[in-house]
Amino acid sequence: MPPVIRPPWKGTEEQDALLTAAVEAVNRARMEEEAAWAKMQEARTAGVPDTVLCRRADVSRATLNRKLGARRPSEPPSPE
Secondary structure, three states, X not given: OOOOOOOOOOOOHHHHHHHHHHHHXXXXXXXXXXHHHHXXXXXXXXXXXXXXXXXXXXXXXXXXXXXXXXOOOOOOOOOO
């Protein structure tokens, strides 16, 4: 089957405005998420146990470890 060449998409003014708004919203959300994870790291560094962080922030341990890395042995263990 020969490749299908698609013409470039050309939206209406309304679609372009909605697309721009959507992209801006996603970019703001990414920045807010980065700031939230920085605060999580700050709390973790200050000695807040992972289990408490996860429970209060409604985040799984797997997600916490994926985003911030596993706690180093020199860090205090989680009491729960």
